[in-house]
Amino acid sequence: MTAITLNSINKRFGPVHVLKDISLQFDKGEFVVLVGPSGCGKSTLLRMIAGLEPVSSGDMIFGDTRVNDLEPRERDIAMVFQSYALYPHMNVERNLGFSLELRKRAAAEKKDRTSHAAGILGLDKLLDRFPKALSGGQRQRVAMGRAIVRDPQIFLFDEPLSNLDAALRIEMRIEIAKLHQRLGTTMVYVTHDQVEAMTLADRIVVMNAGQVEQVGTPLDLYSNPANLFVAGFLGSPKMNFVAHDDAALNLPSSLTNPSAQTYGIRPEHIKVTAPDDTAHLVGTIDVVERLGSDTIFYINHGATKPFVVRVPGIDRTAIGEKIGCQFQPEDLHLFDQNGQAISEHKNG
Amino acid sequence: MTMALPTSPGNGRGRPLKRFQWLVEPYLYLSPAIILIALVILVPLVVGVSYAFQAIDLLNPFETGWVGFANFEKLWADRLFWKALTNTFWWTLGSLFFQFFLGLGLALLLNKPFAGRGLVQGLVFLPWAVPAFLSGLNWAWLFNPIIGPIPHWLAALGIMEKPQNILANPELALWGPIVANVWFGIPFFAITLLAALQSIPRDLYEAAAIDGASVWQSFIKITVPFLAPTIAITVMLRTIWIANFADLIYIMTGGGPANSTNIISSYIFTTAFRRLDFAYASTLAIALLVLLLAYAMLILQMRKHLVKGI
Amino acid sequence: MQKTAFPIGAVLRYFAIALYVLFALFPIYWLVKIAVTPDRLIYTEGTQIWPSNFTLDNFVSVLFLTDFLVYFKNSMIVSLGTAFFTTLVATAAGYAFSRFHFRGKTIIIALMLITQMFPLLMIIAPIYKIMAGLRLLDSLTGLIIVYTAFNVPFATFLMQGFFDGIPKDLEEAAMIDGCTRFEALRKVIFPLTLPGLAATLGFIFTAAWSELLFALMLINSDAKMTFPVGLKTFVSKFAVDWGQMMAAGTLALIPSCLFFILIQRFLVKGLTAGAVKG
Structure with missing residues (x-):
């Protein structure tokens, strides 16, 4: 079953044509990584899936519902931002439970689900802390925890690891992979780091200059790159x-x-x-x-x-x-x- | 996937208004400001500009009518206007020069931590909170030899022969409002420059120190270039503001003695509200506005170069 | 934090700081000093640093024998009203400037800048006519409307600066978490701009408290006069009663100074780029 269908999606910022006729299908439960050099439009595409950027033309379909006109909050998604976007005036517990608070869930359910998410990520002892008092890795976990609490149809990640140091990045990469195995939710992950793409993805979408260069499994792209760009982009050394x-x-x-x-x-x-x-x-x-x-x-x-x-x-x-x-x-x-x-x- | 949150998927019920909403939303937030500014400032401004091309005499309502550029011809020949323009120049330059350099000095002092900095900051910024009319009165009192100490100090220092009120001396009178204005305006520059100083990354100074820069060199090579865009914009806004700022002069000297402190905005004031000649007052105001606009354009052009330079 | 290399530098710095403090405070000190000097000593000891005798008579007579309290009340109403409405309108406008790209943005910003550029005197007559048409002459409401309009542009730029310091990601995260844009503004962004709001409120309050020109033109009855106008008539009425004038001046100073001391920290913070982050 398809979770997300992009049908001839275009994005223009004024005269600039940022995304050109993107058509893709992501299966339910799939981990898809959008990868490409900076400025290729991958983050814009993710933000359009999230509903943070309007679609200039084309259809954005979740399951069999066209969501072009739905607000982000109506799309049943969760997103982890590069900057983590933790609410600085709320402690970890409230940060985690904020989406439930907005939906006026009962206190017991809120408590249940936040402590469940905190347990998965090892945040149990930090619930009373404010974001200011957390390390980079802890903030990253809270950001992910916030998404887990939502239990959304789709998880979106916008370069979530790029603010972490190398060792922590590897650790969190493994956490994310485990999370996907555990939850089985559809995940769309944007990065410019090809190692993250290769290690995490079920399928990789390589983008360049607003277009899709190639779509395939990591090994497929490695062994059979469709063109010079993909061949040069994946693999290290090049x-x-x-x-x-x-x-x-x-x-x-x-x-x-x-x-x-x-x-x-x-x-x-x-x-x-x-x-x-x-x-x-x-x-x-x-x-x-x-x-x-x-x-x-x-x-x-x-x-x-x-x-x-x-x-x-x-x-x-x-x-x-x-x-x-x-x-x-x-x-x-x-x-x-x-x-x-x-x-x-x-x-x- | 079973405990999905109950968001309404809005199936099929498309929303044609959505695109419209993206276009309109910013204006929803802006509309109160726009309506208010348009009604209270822009409409009166247009009306005010139109006055310059009419003859308006409140005492003589039947003489009202369009007169083309007659008011501007009168302006060209008006010796008082040129006098006021010269005064405006010295008033603005004098006030700005001391406000800026003293403000910069204060900002630099406050940028380094020292014991009691919070208190000092609160105290030295205080003059800004003093209402302009009150600082005008206050300084007029300070310059008054009967109750103010300043003339006595000047006499004691030998600068003045005997304690006199400089506000009564046409040669010196403009310095009175300028001193008051400097006192009142230092905090503005200190606050904005302090904010700009605090946003300069500290590691730049450390890098410069490692590269062997002296304190003076790192000031010239790092601080000044970083402050330059802020300086350009605050100096511009402040120039315009000071040139338009007649309160202190109006209260301290009323433009006198013998028009020696009359700047264009105080001239406008007397023209409009003493002589009730609103047409000529508007003409004067337009002349000032055009000069200030030209000046602002110049500064903004310079700022572009400065910003590029970084 | 940093060690000063030679004590001479430190001494000079403290000396310079002391000079600044002295220059800033002396005029205010003088105001208070004359106000507490007994009438009979004003001329004989007018220029001494401290009078040989001390009195509060001037304050008592200003408070109870003049319309001072009426002016005070009017100024409070006008300044608080202006501060509140200006901040409200400027918050919305500053948010729009900070968060949206839209057609006409440059034009609106340019128009707002122009409002800061011309001599206000030029439009007092037209405003007078408009306010007369709206029957808002000699009314505190009218004054609040005019003050609000004139303070909105600057307050908007100030608020925009505060909003710019708050990462956009935060409200996007809130919108994904289930907020409408307005809810995100209210629940996430608003609490973070509180220092900015305080700074703007205080700044506008001080500005409104000081304004003389419009108050002079738009208000004519004694019962509606604000402080500056009242004090000005006071000055012309009691031209020689220095003590009372200075006492009135001292009292007029208190609210705006109090407000200012409370907000000046936020002002510097708010003007520092990105201070709200983290």
């Missing part, structure tokens, strides 16, 4: 792109395709070999990063951007050495002159 006429490139004809303008290969899919004729690309090492678990080489092959190689473990090859790189045919991504992926290899 996929290497080499022009088809790059002098350093030495692909056997079995791997090439006459319409391919750009070849893409992920750093982790490269085997380091001797710099001889069997190598598909040859260059000298400019920079080495040894992470312990991995070693990353930045290779100068005559182009402006270095060619990045990631090999597992500790590799002692030194700066200035010449090395060769080899790829597996199935790891090579081919893009035509429009940047679209060419799905079939020539001899594929």
